[in-house]
Amino acid sequence: MEKQGVVGLEITTELRLGLPGGAAKPSSNKRVFSEISTVEGKGSTREPKAPAKNQVVGWPPVCSYRQRYSFNKEKGDGAEATAGSKAYVKVSMDGALYLRKIDLSMQKGYSDLAFSLEKLFGCHGIGEAFNEGEGAEYKLIYEDKDGDWMLVGDVPWEMFMESCRRLRIMKKSEAKDIAILQTRDFLKGTLKDDN
Amino acid sequence: MNYFPDEVMEHVFDFVTSNLDRNAISLVCKSWYRIERFSRRRVFIGNCYAISPERLIARFPGVKSLTLKGKPHFADFNLVPHDWGGFVYPWIEALARSRVNLEELRLKRMLVTDDGLELISRSFVNFKSLVLVSCEGFTTDGLAAIAANCRFLRELDLQENEVDDHRGQWLNCFPESCTSLVSLNFACLKGDINSAALERLVARSPNLKSLRLSRAVPLDTLQKILVRAPQLVDLGVGSFSHDPDSETYNKLLTTIEKCKSMRSLSGFLEVAAYCLPAIHPICSSLTSLNLSYAPGIPGSELTKLIRRCRKLQRLWILDCIGDKGLGVVASSCRELQELRVFPSDPYGVGNAAVTEEGLVAISRGCPKLNSLLYFCQQMTNAALKIVAQNCPNFIRFRLCTLDPVKPDSSTNQPLDEGFGAIVQSCKGLRRLSLSGLLTDQVFNYIGMFAEQLEMLSIAFAGNSDKGMLYVLNGCKKIRKLEIRDSPFGNIALLRDVGKYETMRSLWMSSCDVTLGGCKTLAKKMPRLNVEIINEIDEMEACNDDGQKVEKMYLYRTLVGPRKDAPNYVWTL
Numbered sequence: 001m002e003k004q005g006v007v008g009l010e011i012t013t014e015l016r017l018g019l020p021g022g023a024a025k026p027s028s029n030k031r032v033f034s035e036i037s038t039v040e041g042k043g044s045t046r047e048p049k050a051p052a053k054n055q056v057v058g059w060p061p062v063c064s065y066r067q068r069y070s071f072n073k074e075k076g077d078g079a080e081a082t083a084g085s086k087a088y089v090k091v092s093m094d095g096a097l098y099l100r101k102i103d104l105s106m107q108k109g110y111s112d113l114a115f116s117l118e119k120l121f122g123c124h125g126i127g128e129a130f131n132e133g134e135g136a137e138y139k140l141i142y143e144d145k146d147g148d149w150m151l152v153g154d155v156p157w158e159m160f161m162e163s164c165r166r167l168r169i170m171k172k173s174e175a176k177d178i179a180i181l182q183t184r185d186f187l188k189g190t191l192k193d194d195n
Numbered sequence: 196m197n198y199f200p201d202e203v204m205e206h207v208f209d210f211v212t213s214n215l216d217r218n219a220i221s222l223v224c225k226s227w228y229r230i231e232r233f234s235r236r237r238v239f240i241g242n243c244y245a246i247s248p249e250r251l252i253a254r255f256p257g258v259k260s261l262t263l264k265g266k267p268h269f270a271d272f273n274l275v276p277h278d279w280g281g282f283v284y285p286w287i288e289a290l291a292r293s294r295v296n297l298e299e300l301r302l303k304r305m306l307v308t309d310d311g312l313e314l315i316s317r318s319f320v321n322f323k324s325l326v327l328v329s330c331e332g333f334t335t336d337g338l339a340a341i342a343a344n345c346r347f348l349r350e351l352d353l354q355e356n357e358v359d360d361h362r363g364q365w366l367n368c369f370p371e372s373c374t375s376l377v378s379l380n381f382a383c384l385k386g387d388i389n390s391a392a393l394e395r396l397v398a399r400s401p402n403l404k405s406l407r408l409s410r411a412v413p414l415d416t417l418q419k420i421l422v423r424a425p426q427l428v429d430l431g432v433g434s435f436s437h438d439p440d441s442e443t444y445n446k447l448l449t450t451i452e453k454c455k456s457m458r459s460l461s462g463f464l465e466v467a468a469y470c471l472p473a474i475h476p477i478c479s480s481l482t483s484l485n486l487s488y489a490p491g492i493p494g495s496e497l498t499k500l501i502r503r504c505r506k507l508q509r510l511w512i513l514d515c516i517g518d519k520g521l522g523v524v525a526s527s528c529r530e531l532q533e534l535r536v537f538p539s540d541p542y543g544v545g546n547a548a549v550t551e552e553g554l555v556a557i558s559r560g561c562p563k564l565n566s567l568l569y570f571c572q573q574m575t576n577a578a579l580k581i582v583a584q585n586c587p588n589f590i591r592f593r594l595c596t597l598d599p600v601k602p603d604s605s606t607n608q609p610l611d612e613g614f615g616a617i618v619q620s621c622k623g624l625r626r627l628s629l630s631g632l633l634t635d636q637v638f639n640y641i642g643m644f645a646e647q648l649e650m651l652s653i654a655f656a657g658n659s660d661k662g663m664l665y666v667l668n669g670c671k672k673i674r675k676l677e678i679r680d681s682p683f684g685n686i687a688l689l690r691d692v693g694k695y696e697t698m699r700s701l702w703m704s705s706c707d708v709t710l711g712g713c714k715t716l717a718k719k720m721p722r723l724n725v726e727i728i729n730e731i732d733e734m735e736a737c738n739d740d741g742q743k744v745e746k747m748y749l750y751r752t753l754v755g756p757r758k759d760a761p762n763y764v765w766t767l
Contacts, residue, residue, distance in 0.1 A: 058272035
């Protein structure tokens with residue numbers, strides 16, 4: 001049995017007092033007056049990638065109605081969206097011949113998402129991926145704005161919608177090779193044997 | 196002593212509209228108390244659990260207008276579970292049973308059901324006005340009942356509610372005989388709208404002054420509506436996107452020019468920037484502009500618009516306007532009193548955010564500024580001091596750095612001195628929200644100088660109990676205190692327990708108060724409800740007094756613990 005090293009996984013929802021993150025932010029440049037194109041542009045040129053913010057529940061204090069509403073208009077880093085409504089992301093499923101796309105803004109939450117994915121791929125058991133425990137046949141992961149692969153379900157739904165770039169439905173047999181899940185199992189003290 | 200008959204006294208009291216003054220009147224003598232209570236028409240209840248509907252009706256049987264607020268403010272930021280409370284149905288039921296002649300109901304952060312709406316529509320013959328702000332629990336079926344049964348409806352105002360849209364034809368339910376509408380706001384609805392029904396409704400509402408449309412209402416419908424209602428004073432645009440070369444768009448241009456009474460614009464829930472020039476003709480008379488829900492308008496179009504709005508008093512905008520854009524606001528809108536800048540990318544790195552520069556520019560150009568909500572990438576003490584000097588008239592000052600503990604971006608110091616300058620300069624300050632790196636010192640300033648402060652919001656601030664104590668000791672008029680993620684514990688909580696009866700409520704979450712401390716407080720103060728909200732570990736936490744409380748909400752009340760709390764809420 002090989003022990004995988006613990007992956008330094010930033011848990012972005014951790015609440016802390018004090019200055020966030022280790023790395024200093026890039027020193028604030030004068031804010032350039034940003035021109036945002038209405039024709040689904042990706043916005044102004046990206047700044048050098050700053051360290052992932054610690055995302056705290058309820059911060060910034062924008063009321064949930066405005067958050068829900070405003071997300072649909074978000075372009076750029078989050079799921080692709082045109083001015084108006086949709087937030088389509090690609091979904092891949094292990095073993096499926098081609099990818100699909102799903103509109104995140106039409107989902108009400110995680111269970112709704114699971115249900116829609118099950119319909120999309122004509123399979124059962126994606127909902128179980130959210131349950132703790134080893135029974136689930138599938139694991140649902142997503143690629144976030146930073147390019148990291150994260151387990152779906154850890155953060156509040158709105159936060160997930162904001163940062164999800166694409167989804168992947170992994171079959172259980174594939175999952176063992178992924179460090180993120182190894183880490184979770186390790187922390188729970190139930191590290192599995194490789195077959 | 197009364198030398199006048201009751202009717203004369205009542206007539207005199209009619210001129211006294213402020214409830215604070217009327218409360219004072221009722222304390223003069225028994226007969227004034229009696230006369231006043233029968234003639235009181237408007238009642239405001241800031242916390243629906245502070246009193247019961249029965250007692251309200253007993254004291255003010257003649258009430259015609261009732262305002263109720265439910266959930267605490269931090270519910271807006273997902274810190275309070277949806278079913279925590281704030282159910283309005285018992286109120287409606289009690290009012291109906293007692294045959295109160297209710298004409299107006301204004302609710303904020305309450306749980307409203309279709310049954311409740313239907314009961315309103317059937318019970319109060321003269322019902323005129325329904326205003327729902329940040330409420331949830333109802334559907335368009337409830338709205339259909341209101342539309343169908345309230346024969347004299349003047350106002351239906353839905354602001355930022357979560358409404359389940361059954362895509363029924365609720366607009367059709369307004370009978371042909373309904374011609375009394377003055378204000379209709381359904382901007383928060385998500386479903387399709389029957390345009391023809393809407394046009395007919397507008398056509399038969401000659402008194403319509405305020406109309407706010409949902410995103411589903413397209414530009415061509417807007418044009419037809421404006422033809423029927425050129426008298427509109429307040430317009431919320433739904434969808435504003437169309438081929439600018441089309442006949443419809445050209446018709447719109449002509450129609451808008453005729454809307455000479457327009458003073459307030461909002462919405463643009465879906466907008467193509469190239470259509471915006473259509474509203475240029477009315478910009479010069481606008482006093483209020485809300486583009487905070489308008490997605491992706493380029494800065495250049497925004498400034499083109501704002502340059503023309505020289506009479507603007509209220510502006511709500513997204514931070515993609517940038518510091519430069521705020522500079523344009525500062526030079527164009529000299530009459531500005533209220534500014535709100537919302538984040539367009541709340542979790543992002545802040546490409547589009549504003550900084551202290553924008554705020555300083557505003558303070559230089561807009562000396563009448565008295566109300567501010569400003570989400571920014573960074574702030575400095577120096578900037579806040581300049582703002583304090585330029586704008587001494589602040590009543591509401593709410594600053595939010597996107598990073599909750601960000602220090603002064605040029606000196607790396609806490610923002611204590613900056614906020615200190617604000618409270619020292621703005622003697623009329625009633626509401627303050629803090630953010631950024633803050634120590635106990637800022638609370639020392641607040642306690643010393645913020646004499647009129649009524650509401651204070653604290654997050655990730657302070658070093659010790661001293662901070663909270665400065666506020667509780669110093670701010671004599673404080674009514675609402677809400678604190679999250681700050682190191683205040685039992686010592687601060689328990690120092691002056693009587694203080695809380697002079698306040699409406701106190702919220703503390705992720706602080707250092709323990710279960711034992713809360714229990715002690717509850718025991719000493721029977722006229723407070725001390726609620727612990729504990730969604731995880733429901734059963735366990737009850738035993739360990741040393742455990743820190745995740746969420747505590749306490750409020751004064753005359754009616755004891757509420758009976759409708761869900762099982763994860765304990766009243767100690």
